[in-house]
Amino acid sequence: MKRWLPFEWIAAVRFLLDGAVQTLVIVGGIAIGVGVIVFMSAMLAGLQANFIKRVLTSVPQIQLLPPDQVARPLRGQPGTIEAAVVQRPTQRMISIDQWPKIRAEMQARPDVVYAAATASGSALALRGDTSRAVTLYGIEPEIYFKIVKVPDFIVAGEAQVTTEGILIGIELASDLGASLGDKIIVSTPLAGNRILTIKGIFDFGNKAANQRNTFVTLRNAQSMLGLIGGVTSIDLTVADIYAAESIAQEVQAMLQVKADSWIKTNAQFFTAVQAQQNSNTLIRLFVGLSVAFGIAAVLIVTVIQRSKDIGILRAMGTRRGQILRVFLIQGGLLAFVGSVLGSALGALALFTWHRSARQVDGSELFPLILDVDLFVWAAVLATATGVAAAIAPALRAARLDPVVAIRG
Amino acid sequence: MADVLTLDGIRKSYNVGTPVETEVLHGIDLTMQRGDFLALMGPSGSGKSTLLNIIGLLDRPTGGRLLINGEDTGQLGDSALTHLRGHAIGFVFQYHYLISAFTARENVMMPMLVDCGRPDAAMEQRADELLDRVGLSKWRNNSASNMSGGQQQRVAVARALAMDPALVLADEPTGNLDTKSADDVFELMRQINRERGTTFLLVTHNDDLAARCDRIVRVVDGRIAG
Numbered sequence: 001m002k003r004w005l006p007f008e009w010i011a012a013v014r015f016l017l018d019g020a021v022q023t024l025v026i027v028g029g030i031a032i033g034v035g036v037i038v039f040m041s042a043m044l045a046g047l048q049a050n051f052i053k054r055v056l057t058s059v060p061q062i063q064l065l066p067p068d069q070v071a072r073p074l075r076g077q078p079g080t081i082e083a084a085v086v087q088r089p090t091q092r093m094i095s096i097d098q099w100p101k102i103r104a105e106m107q108a109r110p111d112v113v114y115a116a117a118t119a120s121g122s123a124l125a126l127r128g129d130t131s132r133a134v135t136l137y138g139i140e141p142e143i144y145f146k147i148v149k150v151p152d153f154i155v156a157g158e159a160q161v162t163t164e165g166i167l168i169g170i171e172l173a174s175d176l177g178a179s180l181g182d183k184i185i186v187s188t189p190l191a192g193n194r195i196l197t198i199k200g201i202f203d204f205g206n207k208a209a210n211q212r213n214t215f216v217t218l219r220n221a222q223s224m225l226g227l228i229g230g231v232t233s234i235d236l237t238v239a240d241i242y243a244a245e246s247i248a249q250e251v252q253a254m255l256q257v258k259a260d261s262w263i264k265t266n267a268q269f270f271t272a273v274q275a276q277q278n279s280n281t282l283i284r285l286f287v288g289l290s291v292a293f294g295i296a297a298v299l300i301v302t303v304i305q306r307s308k309d310i311g312i313l314r315a316m317g318t319r320r321g322q323i324l325r326v327f328l329i330q331g332g333l334l335a336f337v338g339s340v341l342g343s344a345l346g347a348l349a350l351f352t353w354h355r356s357a358r359q360v361d362g363s364e365l366f367p368l369i370l371d372v373d374l375f376v377w378a379a380v381l382a383t384a385t386g387v388a389a390a391i392a393p394a395l396r397a398a399r400l401d402p403v404v405a406i407r408g
Numbered sequence: 409m410a411d412v413l414t415l416d417g418i419r420k421s422y423n424v425g426t427p428v429e430t431e432v433l434h435g436i437d438l439t440m441q442r443g444d445f446l447a448l449m450g451p452s453g454s455g456k457s458t459l460l461n462i463i464g465l466l467d468r469p470t471g472g473r474l475l476i477n478g479e480d481t482g483q484l485g486d487s488a489l490t491h492l493r494g495h496a497i498g499f500v501f502q503y504h505y506l507i508s509a510f511t512a513r514e515n516v517m518m519p520m521l522v523d524c525g526r527p528d529a530a531m532e533q534r535a536d537e538l539l540d541r542v543g544l545s546k547w548r549n550n551s552a553s554n555m556s557g558g559q560q561q562r563v564a565v566a567r568a569l570a571m572d573p574a575l576v577l578a579d580e581p582t583g584n585l586d587t588k589s590a591d592d593v594f595e596l597m598r599q600i601n602r603e604r605g606t607t608f609l610l611v612t613h614n615d616d617l618a619a620r621c622d623r624i625v626r627v628v629d630g631r632i633a634g
Contacts, residue, residue: 001514001517001527002527003526003527003528003529004526005526005527006525006526007521007522007525007526007527010521010527011509014509014510015509017509018508018509308505309505309507309508309509311505312499312501312505312507313507313518313522314466314490315464315466315493315499316493316494316498316499316518316519316522316567317490317491317493317494317495317519317522317523317571318490318494318522319487319490320486320487320490322522402466403461403466403467406466406501406505
């Protein structure tokens with residue numbers, strides 16, 4: 001008997017050890033439940049992180065654009081005739097009004113991590129007798145590359161955007177028959193032809209993006225697109241990617257810009273992520289509930305089995321509160337030990353699955369994310385669940401009439 | 409000097425306030441003084457066990473007064489009764505009821521542990537002394553389930569003495585033992601009674617053992633018959 005342990009702990013541990021088989025079975029059950037939760041949570045977190053990485057590294061999380069241009073017919077003036085149909089005007093390429101001020105304002109927000117201005121528009125890329133329609137992105141590389149991680153996708157050359165240089169996608173390079181260091185002509189209606197050198201070739205893993213996207217310096221794009229001193233969008237990354245839509249709405253309400261978040265532009269993907277999260281939560285909830293019911297059932301049986309012991313303990317002066325605590329501790333201990341074993345089980349399953357499950361291209365299906373927090377939370381929540389599940393059996397034990405209990 | 413136990417017109421009814429209300433004890437008067445060794449006898453269903461439960465503060469009477477060491481228990485709440493039971497009364501049951509998850513020594517320590525909350529050296533020493541007194545020093549680290557009935561009952565006697573109670577209630581303590589063991593256990597209680605002056609109230613069906621007690625009280629149909 002350990003001298004520093006209080007009576008309740010001693011009794012709880014001894015009762016659990018005395019019914020070793022029963023204890024092992026329930027601890028096994030809890031371990032499997034917690035293992036499933038840990039495995040699923042870590043795997044889904046990994047898969048989700050992978051998906052999000054794939055989607056969000058090639059697009060900004062929020063894009064601020066000039067507001068839609070609308071026709072404003074004069075109404076209600078005496079002597080004017082109202083048109084029955086008002087046609088939507090063509091959307092000319094215009095700059096965001098006061099963009100340096102807006103960018104500074106965005107950068108100052110605590111929920112915005114980076115804000116980069118870009119000027120983009122259509123152009124033609126020509127080489128020999130081949131031409132391809134492309135989107136010309138004029139960027140400030142040092143900040144833009146923090147938002148869209150182009151350097152991570154470079155397959156040839158470097159992510160260096162210079163006055164004479166251009167970055168193009170792997171598909172465009174192949175269509176034009178061009179390789180690193182070759183010169184191509186980029187033609188725009190306003191600025192005519194401009195000869196640029198291919199400084200880098202990237203592969204976003206998306207054919208359309210590899211065919212269309214090209215990156216030049218902001219100044220180049222401004223002059224080629226006829227937007228001297230202007231930009232067509234301000235791209236943002238935010239601290240919490242799931243708050244992107246609410247931030248976008250807030251910004252749109254505050255400023256004269258249109259704000260599109262990745263959640264809106266990738267609605268289907270976002271719905272899939274949400275559905276996955278919801279199903280994960282549901283599975284966790286039901287596994288947690290079945291673990292709780294398992295603990296409660298075993299403890300109810302234990303109370304019945306131990307009723308004579310409880311009776312004799314009460315007869316020798318044990319208070320109801322002490323009996324209550326003995327069974328609450330048993331619930332907590334069962335769940336804690338089960339959760340520690342379950343965490344180890346879940347981590348092992350995760351390692352094994354991570355090693356064997358591969359994508360078609362041989363790369364990992366999901367990054368292995370073993371967050372210490374996950375294990376700590378699993379243990380804390382499981383223990384709390386164990387104690388909560390033990391409340392009913394513990395109350396039953398505490399309320400046992402010693403006369404009835406001793407008589408059996 | 410105050411009586412250890414005073415029963416004054418103790419009544420007990422079941423199903424109170426219903427058409428099937430039954431009174432099983434019809435006004436019991438009894439006093440016991442320090443050092444008494446009393447046998448409580450009576451046929452099955454006479455109310456002995458009910459009376460013993462009431463005296464042991466495990467059950468409450470529906471009428472009359474019960475005084476332990478001069479303290480009226482009628483006014484005490486549940487936790488005060490539990491405290492008084494732990495300190496003033498020791499129990500020895502027919503089916504010994506040691507807690508199988510603990511060793512003999514730990515079973516003897518249990519009333520002290522329950523009272524103090526944590527084990528200490530003094531408790532261990534007292535448990536060892538008591539086990540020595542009942543002749544089971546060698547068996548102190550044995551689990552309760554690895555002992556014979558007679559040995560278990562001796563441990564139960566040692567446990568009943570752990571808090572040095574004024575009164576030990578023994579409900580047919582030898583009812584489940586062979587003649588030799590029964591005799592040993594009875595003699596042990598008798599010796600302790602003489603050495604320490606502990607008051608013993610023994611429920612028994614055994615006339616020979618009853619004859620060796622100081623007093624015999626017979627309960628018949630819920631009344632003291634003599």
